[in-house]
Amino acid sequence: MEAGGLGEVKTESVVCFTEEDPLVLESGATIGPVEVAYETYGELSEERDNAVFICHALTGDAHAAGHHGDSERRGWWDRLIGPGKPVDTEKFFVISPNLLGGCQGTTGPSSVNPATGERYGLEFPMFSVRDLNSVHRRLLAKLGIEQLHAALGGSLGGMQALQWAIDYPLAMELCLPICASARLSAMNIAFSTVAREAIMRDPDFQGGRYHESGRGPNIGLAVARMMAHITYLSEESFAHKFGRARRIEGTEPGLGPDFEVEHYLHHQGANFLSRFDALSYLYLTRTMDYFAPFDEEGVEEKLQGNPTKVLAISFSSDWRFDASHSTFIRERLQAAGWDAEQVDIESPWGHDSFLLDVPEYHKLVASTLATGLLPA
């Protein structure tokens, strides 16, 4: 993984739907225009058969690899994507867009609704994981790509890739849902609802019309992020990173931050405010809660005869979406005759493992993408 990596890259933007040709959601509601931010890395082959699609997680963005001018600040999956890396940009043409409902270049609830001239706010329609794919399929069409070699992503990104493979049997050869779920547990939803309540009850949320006021639900959003961040790590990673160390040993006990882990979480909360929007957070977490592709009516028939190869990857210390979530995905697909496997990888870093240097994981992604074959 010590290859030089991608150099400077930039985020492009394309209008995928317009007011006249709007996005029609699964619910029947429409949105138009829909603009999509995306990055690409590597070259599309003449046969147009080497495209790899990256689906980001809840708070990710299009900037997955390389840098935007400051070589110290790299994309969120720069460890995995680049020349000689597991998603090898010398072999693959990699497409990494921001998703519908996001706040980093793709249309979302804080975008302006042309019908009113104001931001959508809570008027933005609820959307599903399926709707994320409607947008990204249009993006692919604009890029002239008919079939993907692979789609992969972590957490919500893995859910998106899985839904895509289910809905479009010929869309991709390989699908890699990484620490994903096909059915959030009650406890998953519980954390999700507390995060949303922290935001929506913040007086500065103002029913979603906060942008114009100059005050946003910063307290609620920071609290939501701090809590969620805990669930992305593990007991072991917290112990390893922080233990019970205090920033200044020997200070008098007090209610404010004192232990290193407290300073770290405060920093995470504060940082998040500058890069993420509360409305996107509400909508995208809710999209995850409702995701349940195997509970849909008629799914058994629908799953028949799908040639997509699926590798579900989980991490041993991920307690948000542990291996049982991948097992559920694998079992349902295998029962319908799919070529589906799962690998649970030993890693101490919790849910965030999918973003980190876990050599066995990197090797697995590299070999699966390179060979097009699932591990035995």
Add this chain to the structure above:
Amino acid sequence: MEAGGLGEVKTESVVCFTEEDPLVLESGATIGPVEVAYETYGELSEERDNAVFICHALTGDAHAAGHHGDSERRGWWDRLIGPGKPVDTEKFFVISPNLLGGCQGTTGPSSVNPATGERYGLEFPMFSVRDLNSVHRRLLAKLGIEQLHAALGGSLGGMQALQWAIDYPLAMELCLPICASARLSAMNIAFSTVAREAIMRDPDFQGGRYHESGRGPNIGLAVARMMAHITYLSEESFAHKFGRARRIEGTEPGLGPDFEVEHYLHHQGANFLSRFDALSYLYLTRTMDYFAPFDEEGVEEKLQGNPTKVLAISFSSDWRFDASHSTFIRERLQAAGWDAEQVDIESPWGHDSFLLDVPEYHKLVASTLATGLLPA
């Protein structure tokens, strides 16, 4: 456990320290007066040798058993305390007080400071688990009790009982810390700090001077409680209680509560506001964070020659304070020559197991208290 139980009981109150004879905290700060709310069940023997002391958890109170007039509304440990129950009030004289810093009859940060005529608020001094015991030892002295048969409690209550046994080798024959910890992990502290930030950042917290304004940090306190409540249950108990059931099947997706687990958490958050005070929540959680009796200087010597028998009990699905916390307590005590054992009890109900009907747990408490002997 089908015995009739205690009938109507009532909470008493006693002034344990006065302005002239104040409580001197470990830090050197003083508080006076200190009033203590408590209940007692059963009869003190003539030999005064059958006293069992109950230490409650973070949000508990003095009302552990019986009822206050409505026989449907029972004390928080009514399953364990009563005639024929594990803490058998036909054998034992049971004392159950509210703790220092609390908000249910014992002096805490929302009590009036006689020096100013106003509530303490954040002027209330930080206090330690040791200080909780200074108050309760004075209560015992007022009740004319010199030695306890046993002290027991869950979570913070277990921490209190353990500190008591360490500091006063002859104070009790038996000490039962139940799902307790002698050193919160970084992840434990992380949840704790997010809860406090939710409260302290709430604009209605007003620097702790909220009582007079008629508005309190209700949003922050409810969010803190909802989050904490998740950590008291387990994946399994959430799945069993709620699964993915929705309150009204077939409703349109939305951001507000829809799944049963969401309604449940909302109810937990709202309910908590009527029975608990934000300042007490801040102080008591912080007292837990700093608790680390085995990290104190000179502790090895101090632990020598202590005849107290200690039984640390944990529950298999408690991920807040799992068995490793009890193992740490047992190992440290055994290394100092104590008669200390631990039992990890199979239970699906998470941290809250200590409050619930877990037959093996009830039997263990019953036999240990009855025989005065630890399990082999």
